[in-house]
Structures are given as C-alpha cells and as structure tokens.
Amino acid sequence: MASKNSREERRAAAAAALRAQQRREKRRTYLIQAAVGLVAVGIVAAAAVTMLNNRDQREAAAAGQGAAPAQVDADGAFVVGEDDAPVTIQIVEDFQCPVCRQFEEISGALIDSYIADGTAQVQYRTIAFLDRASTTRYSTRALNASACVMDSGEEVWREFHRQLFAQQPAEGTAGLPDDDLVDIAEQAGATDVGDCIRDETYTGWTVRTTDAAGQDGINATPTVFVDGQQLPDFAPETIRAAVEKAQAS
Amino acid sequence: MSTDVDPRAAGAGEDLDLEELAGDLPAEDVPSRLTGVLFAVLGTIGLAAAFTLAVDKYKILENPSYRPSCDLNPVLACGSVMVTDQASVFGFPNPLIGVLAFGVVITLGVLVAAGVRLPTWVLAGQTLGAAGGVVFVHWLAFQSLYDINALCPWCMVVWSVTLPFAVWSGATLWRRVAPTSRAAALVWDLRFLIVLAWYLVFAVAILERFWDYWSTLL
Numbered sequence: 001m002a003s004k005n006s007r008e009e010r011r012a013a014a015a016a017a018l019r020a021q022q023r024r025e026k027r028r029t030y031l032i033q034a035a036v037g038l039v040a041v042g043i044v045a046a047a048a049v050t051m052l053n054n055r056d057q058r059e060a061a062a063a064g065q066g067a068a069p070a071q072v073d074a075d076g077a078f079v080v081g082e083d084d085a086p087v088t089i090q091i092v093e094d095f096q097c098p099v100c101r102q103f104e105e106i107s108g109a110l111i112d113s114y115i116a117d118g119t120a121q122v123q124y125r126t127i128a129f130l131d132r133a134s135t136t137r138y139s140t141r142a143l144n145a146s147a148c149v150m151d152s153g154e155e156v157w158r159e160f161h162r163q164l165f166a167q168q169p170a171e172g173t174a175g176l177p178d179d180d181l182v183d184i185a186e187q188a189g190a191t192d193v194g195d196c197i198r199d200e201t202y203t204g205w206t207v208r209t210t211d212a213a214g215q216d217g218i219n220a221t222p223t224v225f226v227d228g229q230q231l232p233d234f235a236p237e238t239i240r241a242a243v244e245k246a247q248a249s
Numbered sequence: 250m251s252t253d254v255d256p257r258a259a260g261a262g263e264d265l266d267l268e269e270l271a272g273d274l275p276a277e278d279v280p281s282r283l284t285g286v287l288f289a290v291l292g293t294i295g296l297a298a299a300f301t302l303a304v305d306k307y308k309i310l311e312n313p314s315y316r317p318s319c320d321l322n323p324v325l326a327c328g329s330v331m332v333t334d335q336a337s338v339f340g341f342p343n344p345l346i347g348v349l350a351f352g353v354v355i356t357l358g359v360l361v362a363a364g365v366r367l368p369t370w371v372l373a374g375q376t377l378g379a380a381g382g383v384v385f386v387h388w389l390a391f392q393s394l395y396d397i398n399a400l401c402p403w404c405m406v407v408w409s410v411t412l413p414f415a416v417w418s419g420a421t422l423w424r425r426v427a428p429t430s431r432a433a434a435l436v437w438d439l440r441f442l443i444v445l446a447w448y449l450v451f452a453v454a455i456l457e458r459f460w461d462y463w464s465t466l467l
Contacts, residue, residue: 029438037445048453052460132398132461172333172397 059207066204069147075216076209077123078146080115080154087120087246089239092213092223095142095164096130096171103222103234104165110236120243124161127210127221130171138175141197143206145181148196152189159188278366279428280421285361287417291410292354298406299347306331306342319402324462330401335392343389347407350378354414372422379415386411390451394458408451413444 073079077090089111093100114120126146128139142164149160163184169175176184178198185193196202224231226242280288305317309331319327330336336343357375361367367375386408393400420440423433436443456463 030441033439033441037442040442040445041449044449044453048456052457052464056460056464132459135395 063204063207063211066202068205068208069150069202071150072147072209073123075123075125076127076205076212077125078150078157079121079123080158081121082118083121085114085118085121087114087243088123088225088227089114089120089243090123090125090225090228092125092127092218092221092225094127094130094139094221095146095168096128096133096139096175097221098168098171100222101165101168103224104162107234107236107239108162108165110239114243119247125209125213126161127213127218128206129210129214129221133171134169134173134175136174136177138169140203140206141175141178141181141200143210144200144202145178145185145193145197147202147205148193149185149188149190152185152191152193156189160185160190163188278364279425280361280367280372280417282362282364284417284421285358285363288358288414289355289362290358291414292351292356292358295347295407295410295414296351296355298403298410299344299351302327302331302344302401302403302407303342303348306336306344321402324400324459325402326399327401327403329399330393330397330404333392333397335389335397346385350382353378369422369425372418372425376415376418376422379411379418382411383415390454394454400455400459409448412447413440416440416444416447 068076069078071078075090091103091111093103111120111122115122126143128143130139131137133139146157146160146164149157167176167184182194182197185197222234224234224239226239227246229242229246231238231242301318305315305319305327308315309317309328315328317327317331319325320329331342339346354375357367357371389404390408393404417440420433420437423430424437427433
C-alpha cells in the first residue's frame with residue numbers, strides 16, 4: 001500500500017511539474033510573440049510613414065516644376081471684368097465641390113450682372129483640394145483644363161467654367177474623362193487645348209496654387225471675398241449687400 | 250507549486266513516460282472557457298457598434314440632417330458612409346446583420362465561458378459565419394477606402410472584432426477536429442500575430458489612402 005501511495009504521489013508531482021513546464025513554454029511563446037509583434041508594428045509604421053513622406057516630397061518637387069498659366073494674377077486667379085471696376089470680388093472654388101455648383105446656380109447670374117455693368121471685377125481663384133472625392137483626381141484635372149482654356153480668352157473661359165459646374169460629376173465617381181473635358185472646352189470655343197488637357201500641362205501649378213490658398217487660410221469652398229472681406233455665406237442677398245456697401249465706401 | 254522542478258526529477262525512481270503522462274493529464278477544453286469569455290467580449294463590442302449604427306440609420310431616415318455620433322470630420326464620418334448603396338447591400342441596412350450575428354456570438358461565447366462543450370458542428374457553423382463576416386468586412390473596407398472615400402468609426406470597430414473572432418473560431422475548430430495536428434497547434438500559438446498582421450494591413454491601407462488628411466494632423 002505504502003509503495004503504491006508514494007508511486008501515486010510521485011506521479012502527481014511529475015504531472016504537476018509537467019503542467020508547470022507547459023505553462024512556462026506557453027508564457028515564453030507569448031512573450032516572443034509580443035516582442036515580434038512590437039517590432040513588426042514599429043518597422044511597418046516607420047516604413048509606411050517614410051514612404052508616404054517621400055511620396056509627398058516627390059509630389060512637392062513635381063509641383064515646383066511646371067509652368068503657371070500666363071493669364072492668372074498673383075493669387076492664381078483668372079480675372080474677369082473691367083480693371084477700373086469699383087468693387088473686387090474673389091471667388092474661391094473647386095470644380096468638384098457640390099456647394100460651389102449650388103453657388104453658381106444661385107448667385108452666378110448676379111455675379112455675371114456685376115461683371116456686365118462694370119460694377120465689379122471678379123477673380124476666379126479655382127483650386128483643387130477635392131481629389132479624394134473622385135477616383136481619377138477629377139478636381140486637379142478639371143483645374144488643369146481650366147488653366148488650358150484661359151489662353152482662349154475671357155468669354156470662352158467663362159463658358160467653360162459655367163459648363164464644368166453644370167456638368168459636375170457626383171462625388172465618389174470617376175469624374176469626367178479628359179476627352180470629355182476637351183469636348184466641353186472645344187464646345188465653349190477653345191482651340192488647341194487637347195494636348196494641354198491630356199498631358200496635364202499645368203498640374204504642377206494646380207498643386208502650388210492650391211497650397212497657396214491653404215496657406216492663406218482658405219479651407220473651404222466656395223469662399224467669397226468682396227474687397228478683401230470674407231462673406232459669411234454666399235446667398236445673393238449677402239453678396240448684393242456687400243457689393244453695395246463696397247460701392248458706397 | 251513546484252514551478253522549477255523537472256518533471257523527470259519529480260517522478261524520479263520510476264520509469265515514467267512523459268508522453269504517456271501528458272496523455273493522462275485532463276485534456277484541455279477546446280475551445281477553453283477563456284476563449285468563451287473572449288468571444289462574449291468581442292461579440293458585445295461588435296453588438297454595441299452595430300446597434301449604434303442601426304439606431305443612427307433610423308435617425309437619419311427620420312431626419313436627413315441628423316449628424317450621427319461618429320461624424321467627426323471629412324475622413325472619419327459615418328453619415329456619408331451610411332447613406333451609400335453599399336451600406337444596404339442586401340436591400341436592408343447592414344448593421345441589422347451585425348445586431349443579429351453578434352447576438353449569436355455573445356450567446357455562444359457565454360455558453361463556452363460557462364463550460365459547455367459545444368458540438369463540433371456548432372463550432373463549424375460558428376466558423377462558417379465568422380468566415381462570411383470576414384469576407385463581408387473586407388468588401389466593406391475596400392468600398393469605404395476606395396469608393397466612398399470615408400471611414401466610419403463604428404464600422405471599423407466591427408471590422409476589428411470580426412477578424413480576431415474569425416481567427417479564434419477557425420483555429421479552435423481546427424484543433425477540435427485535428428487535436429494532434431502540428432499545423433493546427435502552430436496556427437493557435439500564432440493567433441495573436443496573425444490578427445496583428447491582419448490589422449497592420451488594414452492600418453497601412455488606411456494610412457496610405459488618407460495620408461493627405463493624416464499628415465495635416467502631424
């Protein structure tokens with residue numbers, strides 16, 4: 001009996017020790033995994049951030065190159081209307097921005113009337129910061145196309161600008177292909193813009209002018225300034241009141 | 250107790266066969282009760298997220314200008330994600346699937362945590378459901394990143410719990426049907442790293458896609 005008991009005891013002790021050993025091995029496995037995991041997270045995070053930063057730098061370098069369109073002012077705006085008009089309106093827009101389309105629908109006619117009767121000179125400062133809203137960087141391609149069309153003169157550009165908002169693609173879609181942009185430009189009366197639009201001649205400038213707008217504190221479109229004063233909203237009444245005030249002063 | 254004793258030394262004097270001894274140890278429950286607790290916790294988190302999304306969906310339907318709790322900025326936004334076609338891919342809002350499925354996950358988890366030994370076919374069903382969830386989550390994540398261009402925080406919570414649940418379910422099922430399989434044991438041992446690697450792929454994709462936005466926060 002005694003020898004059987006002690007045999008059982010030894011068996012139990014051995015089993016307990018075996019279990020303890022298994023627990024130690026398990027703990028070791030988890031510690032190794034935690035270490036491997038931490039290192040992997042560190043390496044992947046560092047590699048990803050480095051690569052993305054490099055990509056930013058390449059894009060910034062590309063943006064430094066490339067000509068600006070000849071017709072824009074110091075803000076990168078296309079200027080429409082009489083030079084001696086008493087009021088200056090600056091409109092910051094993005095061709096992909098749905099609220100800008102609404103603005104053009106609601107207040108475009110009023111702006112046009114100010115241009116027509118010599119009340120205001122209008123600076124169309126178009127930027128491209130909504131590339132994420134299409135799958136094909138529509139915002140940038142549309143702004144490039146607009147820069148291409150500037151060579152064809154004020155009336156053609158204004159018609160192109162009107163058409164781009166009228167035919168604005170929905171957010172999240174592929175946007176209008178370059179060929180459609182060329183067609184719209186030619187229908188508006190532009191000539192010789194095919195290569196400029198397809199080759200994205202002014203893409204470097206689109207990045208520069210968009211960055212400059214950001215540095216000027218513009219972080220939403222549309223943003224409307226009347227004689228340098230930013231308007232709280234862009235309803236026709238607000239614009240009319242601001243223009244009348246500017247005329248009076 | 251004696252944590253540093255060599256099992257051979259503890260059984261000294263006997264021709265104890267360690268392999269045989271290991272076989273005599275009470276077999277570990279597969280899945281263990283701890284795994285059941287994990288299932289219940291993952292299921293609860295997933296249910297909370299799916300339920301919130303479902304409630305926000307009702308509120309948006311009642312009042313289209315309603316801003317859901319997770320509409321934080323242009324990138325992190327539920328509202329713009331919830332109104333897309335992809336958010337009701339089967340003809341009804343996706344969160345309803347989550348409300349149903351995570352309820353089942355919690356129930357199974359609680360049973361396992363209580364020590365119930367689920368039949369293998371139940372584990373197989375659970376793994377099949379989890380696999381369906383994984384496929385769906387990847388499709389939704391792809392749509393969110395590359396088509397909708399916004400991330401919905403509560404949706405990402407659902408993605409984050411679905412992945413470990415599927416890995417744990419699959420590994421558990423495999424160990425149950427093939428207790429001696431070294432591959433099954435290896436997958437089980439590496440389950441944390443598998444989930445981590447999976448998370449990293451998602452994280453890098455999100456980082457890359459919305460880098461313009463993240464880099465403005467740095």
